[in-house]
Amino acid sequence: MEQRRLGGSGLSVSRLGLGTMTWGRDTDQHDAREQLKAFADAGGTLVDTAAAYGNGESEKLIGALLDSAVSRANLLIATKAGGGRPGGPGRVDVSRRALLDQLDDSLDRLDLDYVDLWQVAAWSDAAPMEETLGALEHAVTSGRARYAGVSNYAGWQTAAAAVHQRAVAGTQAPLVSTQVEYSLLERGVEREVLPAAARLGLGVLAWSPLGRGVLTGKYRSGTPADSRAATTHFAPFVDKYLDARSAKIVDAVCTAADGLDALPLEVALTWVRDRPGVAAAIVGARTAGQLRDVLGSDDLELPAEIRAALDEVSALELGYPEGVAPGSRP
Template identity: 85%
Template sequence: MEQRRLGGSGLSISRLGLGTMTWGRDTDQHDAREQLVAFAEAGGTLLDTAASYGNGESERLIGALLDSAVPRADLVVATKAGISRASGQRVVDVSRKALLDQLDDSLDRLDLDYVDLWQVHTWSDAVPLEETLGALEHAVTSGRARYVGVSNYSGWQTAAASVRQRLTAGSQAPLVSTQVEYSLLQRGIEREVLPAADRLGLGLLAWSPLGRGVLTGKYRSGTPADSRAATTHFAPFVDPYLDGRSAKIVEAVCTAADGLDALPLEVALAWVRDRPGVTAAVVGARTATQLRDILAADDLALPLEIRAALDEVSAIATGYPESR
């Protein structure tokens, strides 16, 4: 699998990343092991998780598999902090105390001394930006993280954080990445986030590149009983993309897939993976069989005419001030 530099840093990661949001809840240790081995055998290196995934169960499962399934040295381990669901409710806290406490807990669960990439999971107006960035700086200087980034930041938030960190005297922890949702069904980042990341030298990690599973085509005739949309905890996550506009895009993807003798997910993933500015597309699967289908997309390069047709059918409206 092709390895790409993450932004302006010297860190190389695979152009497909393995997401683990379902690990420890919908994906058990057996399936997780199979996924991790298959991913590594395909040349994948970026393993992405978060402190909030399964209330820490995802990280705990990864910790049990590192070295026993795949050598830790062969992976780029990335996690996030700033969101907690321990109380049953989503709580955002990006204060220095909360972030560094979560990092320590993450390292304990992962059974690691450091992570390769540590990311602030989301923005919060409740905490001064310099305090949040100070936590990232401390994580690097204390040896608990090698690189740092942000996630789910808007364009202006991305620019504000990156520029402030660069201008901080003596900073040893410049932001190297931003992780945001990006797919044929969600192209909103093209308005401001992508241009900001490009100008500031940040690598872009695209989460949910398969449109929360909808771009696989599995929902064309209803909701399968074994799908995410059929579960109470994931239905609200998938439902926004089960609309008329999304259906039109899914049909275009399926038509392209038929013409290329490929799976719809291969077409959708190849589109995101090779978009300008994207360093890696972070994919998640419930089973190892699903992941192997996803990894097959690494061999697919979309013809220019198909890429152009998909660009057109999924185009988002832009105007002032993005387009002038």
């Protein structure tokens, strides 16, 4: 699997990342082990988790599998602190105390001395930005994290944080990444987050590149009983994309897949994986079988005409000021 540099750092990550949001809850230890082995065998290196995933159960499961299933030396472990997933339960707290306490807890669950990438999971006005970023600096200088990043930051927040870190003399923790939702169904980050990341040297880690599972095409005829949308804890997460606009985009993806003799998920994933600025697309699979389908996309390249058609059907509406052409202002 291709390895890509993460932003302007010297760290390289696999262009597909293994997401573990369901581990320890919907994905048991047997399936997790099979996923981790298959991912590593395919050349994957980036494993993404968070303190909030399954209330820590995801990190515990990863810790139990490291070295016993795959050598720690062959993986890059990324985790997050500060809050739950967007739209999910849990209070956001990005104070220095909360972040560093969560990092210590994460390391205990992972049974590690350090993580390769530590990320603030969300922005909060309840803590000064300088305090939050100071916690990242302390984590790196104390050896508990190798690199630092942010997640789910708006464009101005991304820019403010990255510029602040650059301005701190002698900083050991410049931001190297931003993790955001990005798919054919959610292209909002193209307005300001992606331009900010490109200008300031942050690699983009795209979460939910399959549109929370909707771009697999599994919901075209209803809600399968074994799908995420059929569970009480994930139904609100998926329902956002069970609308008419999304259905039109899913139809286009399925048409493209038929023409390429590929799976819809392979087409949708490849589109995100190769967008400008994307270092890795992070995909979470509930079962090992689902992950094998995901890994099958690694050799797929989208023809220019198909990419253009998908760009058009999912086009993002831009208004003032992002969508105003240079020279058109008075």
